[in-house]
Amino acid sequence: MSREELAEEKNPMEDFLRMDRIPHIWCPGCGIGTVVTSFADALKKSELDLDKVAVVSGIGCTGRVAGYVKFDSFHTTHGRAIPFATGLKLANPELKVVVFSGDGDIVGIGGNHLIHAARRNMDIVVICVNNFNYAMTGGQVAATSPMGANLSTAPYGNFEYPFNLPYLVETCGATYVARWTSLHIRRVTKSIQEALAKRGFSFIEVITPCVTLYARRNRLGDGLNLLKYYYDQSEIQHGADTRTVGIDYQGKLIVGKFVDKEKPTFLDGMNTHLQKVLGEKYVPYGVKP
Amino acid sequence: MTIRFGNLRPKKGNIHINKERCKGCGFCVEFCPRDVLELSEEFNKKGYHPPRVVKADECIYCQLCEAICPEFAIFVTLKKEEEKGEESESRP
Ligand SMILES: Cc1ncc(C[n+]2csc(CCOP(=O)(O)OP(=O)(O)O)c2C)c(N)n1
Ligand code: SF4
Numbered sequence: 001m002s003r004e005e006l007a008e009e010k011n012p013m014e015d016f017l018r019m020d021r022i023p024h025i026w027c028p029g030c031g032i033g034t035v036v037t038s039f040a041d042a043l044k045k046s047e048l049d050l051d052k053v054a055v056v057s058g059i060g061c062t063g064r065v066a067g068y069v070k071f072d073s074f075h076t077t078h079g080r081a082i083p084f085a086t087g088l089k090l091a092n093p094e095l096k097v098v099v100f101s102g103d104g105d106i107v108g109i110g111g112n113h114l115i116h117a118a119r120r121n122m123d124i125v126v127i128c129v130n131n132f133n134y135a136m137t138g139g140q141v142a143a144t145s146p147m148g149a150n151l152s153t154a155p156y157g158n159f160e161y162p163f164n165l166p167y168l169v170e171t172c173g174a175t176y177v178a179r180w181t182s183l184h185i186r187r188v189t190k191s192i193q194e195a196l197a198k199r200g201f202s203f204i205e206v207i208t209p210c211v212t213l214y215a216r217r218n219r220l221g222d223g224l225n226l227l228k229y230y231y232d233q234s235e236i237q238h239g240a241d242t243r244t245v246g247i248d249y250q251g252k253l254i255v256g257k258f259v260d261k262e263k264p265t266f267l268d269g270m271n272t273h274l275q276k277v278l279g280e281k282y283v284p285y286g287v288k289p
Numbered sequence: 290m291t292i293r294f295g296n297l298r299p300k301k302g303n304i305h306i307n308k309e310r311c312k313g314c315g316f317c318v319e320f321c322p323r324d325v326l327e328l329s330e331e332f333n334k335k336g337y338h339p340p341r342v343v344k345a346d347e348c349i350y351c352q353l354c355e356a357i358c359p360e361f362a363i364f365v366t367l368k369k370e371e372e373k374g375e376e377s378e379s380r381p
């Protein structure tokens with residue numbers, strides 16, 4: 001076999017993955033892997049220096065991403081991906097810091113960190129895989145579980161009000177907010193690209209099938225059924241009022257880019273303020289000379 | 290009749306499947322716009338049915354199968370004779 005032929009046999013994703021850890025743990029028909037490819041594709045297209053990209057995850061099925069991608073990455077404790085990412089960004093403002101984790105991790109146990117990172121307009125990108133449950137631990141009710149859905153801790157159906165994530169993060173101050181399903185491959189890629197190119201707090205929610213727990217408990221078929229169902233239920237409404245994009249059980253999914261605006265980041269605010277107060281003697285932090 | 294726009298020609302792809310890595314989810318088979326693939330009867334070591342190529346000539350190098358595969362088990366390269374054509378990407 002010639003050199004060229006050998007090179008051809010390598011899946012292009014292998015450049016972005018720690019191949020000694022593949023195959024991954026995700027179930028057949030789980031959608032998380034597709035979102036990882038969209039992310040890698042966005043990085044490829046962004047032409048960022050990949051040595052200056054860091055990926056941070058918390059715990060969960062989605063949380064495994066940090067362990068699979070071949071970047072500087074960190075698999076933090078449950079819920080703490082955003083504070084870890086915040087520290088990373090502030091200690092080394094040159095980095096593009098991406099949080100890639102699940103709904104339970106980011107919005108459940110890590111919810112407090114989420115709202116404050118958005119409030120401070122921390123310059124990080126958050127990719128939140130929403131599969132409507134705590135998948136890794138057995139399909140418990142999450143802060144995103146739609147009312148009426150059956151979950152292991154709601155065997156008669158969930159009666160709690162779920163969070164509407166785009167509305168939550170927009171209200172808190174996020175400057176880029178989008179939602180897609182994992183089958184909107186090119187649109188997920190484009191949103192991640194836009195978020196990577198932007199300064200400020202970006203949040204991308206990706207509705208993704210969890211076949212083993214959410215689909216099985218609710219008798220929604222396999223991964224393929226759920227993937228198609230979510231896609232078919234989607235209605236693209238760019239710029240939609242985020243108050244109107246809440247998710248009902250098996251209901252319509254409003255997707256699109258909802259927010260894309262400019263606002264000084266945490267570091268911008270700090271520099272402007274301290275320059276004003278301290279004058280000449282203040283050396284701006286994290287600004288390229 | 291094939292309609293041509295300038296020197297743009299339909300692209301053709303070579304499909305590479307890593308059968309052992311596949312978990313038989315069927316995403317690539319279902320969403321290929323040209324029905325190039327089908328799930329085979331054969332089992333891989335893990336007991337899944339990997340896809341096989343049934344209409345190789347129909348492949349238009351859209352790379353959707355590559356983009357959608359959650360297992361990073363399938364990818365497509367541009368067929369050699371087409372390589373001089375313009376670069377374009379047509380992922381969904
Ligand atoms: C402090 C702490 N509490 C609870 C857990 C158990 N735990 C592990 S993963 C997880 C939920 C993950 O849900 P999500 O972030 O939605 O990820 P998914 O598995 O759905 O992708 C929980 C509660 C833990 N690991 N650490
Ligand atoms: S339990 Fe659900 S989210 Fe976790 S790998 Fe399986 S299908 Fe995916």
Ligand code: SF4
Pocket residue numbers: 302304320321322323324325326347348349350351352353354355365
């Ligand atoms: S590249 Fe496109 S046409 Fe070719 S097999 Fe894959 S999905 Fe089908």
Ligand code: SF4
Pocket residue numbers: 310311312313314315316317318339340357358359360361362363
């Ligand atoms: S998408 Fe990937 S894992 Fe699923 S059947 Fe096709 S090759 Fe196998």
Ligand SMILES: [Mg+2]
Pocket residue numbers: 060102103104129130131132133134135142
């Ligand atoms: Mg989850």
